[in-house]
Amino acid sequence: MSDSLAMIDRSLRLSVRNVDALITSLALPVLMMLIFVFLFGGAVNTGGGGAYVQYVVPGVLVLCAGFGAGNTAIRVTQDMTGGIIDRFRSLDVSPTAILVGHVTASLARNLAASALVFGVATAIGFRSQATFPGLLAAAAVLLAFILAISWVGAAVGLLAKSPEAASGFTFFIAFLPYPSSGFVPVQTMPSWIHGFAENQPITPVIEALRGLLLDQPVGAAPWLALAWCAGIVAVGMTASATMFRRRTS
Amino acid sequence: MDHDEDEWAVQAHGLGKSYGAVRVLDGLDLAVRRGSVFALLGPNGAGKTTTVRILATLLAPDAGRARVAGHDVVGERSRVRRAISLTGQFAALDEELTGSENLRMMARLWGLPRAGARGRAVELLARFGLAEAAGRRVSTYSGGMRRRLDLAASLVGEPSVIFLDEPTTGLDPRSRQEVWDIVTELAGSGVTVFLTTQYLEEADRLAGQIAVIDGGRLVAEGTAAQLKQRVAGERLDLTLAGPEAYERVAALLEPRIVRRDPGRLLIGVSTTGTAQDVRDLLDGVDPSRRLVDRFAVHTASLDDVFMTLTGHNAKEPSHV
Numbered sequence: 001m002s003d004s005l006a007m008i009d010r011s012l013r014l015s016v017r018n019v020d021a022l023i024t025s026l027a028l029p030v031l032m033m034l035i036f037v038f039l040f041g042g043a044v045n046t047g048g049g050g051a052y053v054q055y056v057v058p059g060v061l062v063l064c065a066g067f068g069a070g071n072t073a074i075r076v077t078q079d080m081t082g083g084i085i086d087r088f089r090s091l092d093v094s095p096t097a098i099l100v101g102h103v104t105a106s107l108a109r110n111l112a113a114s115a116l117v118f119g120v121a122t123a124i125g126f127r128s129q130a131t132f133p134g135l136l137a138a139a140a141v142l143l144a145f146i147l148a149i150s151w152v153g154a155a156v157g158l159l160a161k162s163p164e165a166a167s168g169f170t171f172f173i174a175f176l177p178y179p180s181s182g183f184v185p186v187q188t189m190p191s192w193i194h195g196f197a198e199n200q201p202i203t204p205v206i207e208a209l210r211g212l213l214l215d216q217p218v219g220a221a222p223w224l225a226l227a228w229c230a231g232i233v234a235v236g237m238t239a240s241a242t243m244f245r246r247r248t249s
Numbered sequence: 250m251d252h253d254e255d256e257w258a259v260q261a262h263g264l265g266k267s268y269g270a271v272r273v274l275d276g277l278d279l280a281v282r283r284g285s286v287f288a289l290l291g292p293n294g295a296g297k298t299t300t301v302r303i304l305a306t307l308l309a310p311d312a313g314r315a316r317v318a319g320h321d322v323v324g325e326r327s328r329v330r331r332a333i334s335l336t337g338q339f340a341a342l343d344e345e346l347t348g349s350e351n352l353r354m355m356a357r358l359w360g361l362p363r364a365g366a367r368g369r370a371v372e373l374l375a376r377f378g379l380a381e382a383a384g385r386r387v388s389t390y391s392g393g394m395r396r397r398l399d400l401a402a403s404l405v406g407e408p409s410v411i412f413l414d415e416p417t418t419g420l421d422p423r424s425r426q427e428v429w430d431i432v433t434e435l436a437g438s439g440v441t442v443f444l445t446t447q448y449l450e451e452a453d454r455l456a457g458q459i460a461v462i463d464g465g466r467l468v469a470e471g472t473a474a475q476l477k478q479r480v481a482g483e484r485l486d487l488t489l490a491g492p493e494a495y496e497r498v499a500a501l502l503e504p505r506i507v508r509r510d511p512g513r514l515l516i517g518v519s520t521t522g523t524a525q526d527v528r529d530l531l532d533g534v535d536p537s538r539r540l541v542d543r544f545a546v547h548t549a550s551l552d553d554v555f556m557t558l559t560g561h562n563a564k565e566p567s568h569v
Contacts, residue, residue, distance in 0.1 A: 002360070005357075006357040006358050013350065018345055082341070083340055084342065086305075086335060091359055092330040
């Protein structure tokens with residue numbers, strides 16, 4: 001437990017010190033949102049009649065979490081390929097503590113980025129209609145998704161042989177929100193992709209966030225999103241444990 | 250058994266490790282007396298790092314057993330880890346954190362509370378001459394400062410056995426001297442130091458007991474003085490006048506040859522390096538003063554040591 005606290009302390013300090021990465025992880029999602037709203041938004045008919053910024057915020061939040069997880073993957077790989085992992089192991093620090101440090105810092109970085117996205121979104125016309133419980137529920141879904149994708153990032157970081165390979169993960173993760181209802185309605189996509197777009201984990205997360213933020217009926221989406229996230233966390237943690245063992249034997 | 254554990258900091262029997270078809274360690278036996286400085290000497294790829302990683306519990310051996318600080322490295326891993334520290338070839342530090350932050354983090358990971366960790370960090374920074382650089386990021390440190398901080402970090406838990414894997418590789422002469430001073434000081438404080446090195450001189454300067462390994466096997470073991478009797482301190486290179494001269498001198502000097510290069514008509518033999526020895530040698534092989542063109546005296550390199558040691562072994566009848 002105290003090891004985990006020390007590792008969280010370390011990862012947070014490193015996050016703040018690494019100014020370039022910090023600025024990129026904060027500025028990129030905001031920039032993406034501005035591009036979507038001002039460059040593409042005018043051409044997109046989301047079917048609801050509202051402003052595009054109302055539609056796109058959940059997609060940007062998910063994209064933002066993806067970038068954050070890519071960052072986490074790179075940091076984990078850097079630890080595993082540098083000399084420091086040997087020192088941690090010879091100090092008998094558990095793999096869990098090391099990864100909890102990274103995932104917690106990832107969570108903190110992502111929440112900061114999400115807050116920034118919200119702030120800028122509000123400045124350019126986004127208006128949340130959420131009730132207070134709805135807002136809490138949206139926060140819970142977002143938190144669960146960030147946690148899930150951060151664990152996936154940790155697992156990828158353990159799998160990658162070099163930080164460059166780990167950064168490739170960012171690309172993959174950054175594309176996953178596009179074939180979902182994040183930026184345009186699924187109905188406007190070719191029919192062969194509907195099956196994937198409607199059933200991939202990001203879609204219920206986005207549907208839940210959008211519904212809760214705009215106070216629209218959400219159906220089972222929040223529960224489906226939480227179930228997906230719980231499953232992904234479980235898989236991510238198990239894969240991380242296995243990979244850590246394999247890598248250090 | 251109790252007596253053994255009092256006496257030995259490291260005992261290894263028949264350590265083996267393979268990666269696929271490559272046998273990195275092939276039945277290595279080692280014994281290191283408590284409170285001594287022990288050097289594992291060998292060229293790149295001899296198995297030094299693998300040995301250290303096994304003894305420091307970071308790697309499980311395929312064969313053999315080892316006890317470190319009285320505990321089995323496989324079965325009692327946590328107990329071994331509480332008693333040792335490892336400083337690897339690459340600095341185990343966070344570049345973006347300050348020297349003080351690095352040490353505080355390590356101290357907390359070792360189990361000290363926050364305040365205790367701060368105190369330990371201050372004490373170690375002062376001891377390693379880093380007090381002034383304590384608040385600076387490690388990325389601004391020189392190579393020597395980094396190495397000192399790395400060594401300081403390895404001492405947060407007051408280990409009784411310290412493993413140093415090539416502690417001076419890549420350092421400038423002054424930083425190397427600093428590391429040597431630190432090792433000497435550590436040895437004086439009663440801890441056991443187990444270091445690996447490629448440099449004969451380093452092993453000579455620091456270690457009471459030296460084990461030479463090559464190809465994952467023990468090639469020779471002893472004090473520096475004992476090894477020096479088997480391995481020349483200096484090498485005399487003779488360049489011969491022609492192929493015929495080469496053959497004649499080679500035959501004459503056979504037992505002392507540590508190096509042969511027929512293409513360049515060059516023969517290297519061990520020598521003490523004194524004028525007397527060189528003169529006697531030249532007079533002995535070339536009284537007519539026509540066979541030897543040139544000569545040069547070099548400090549024996551690790552290559553020479555290995556040629557002598559492995560060459561010697563090769564001549565022994567193989568056990569069938």
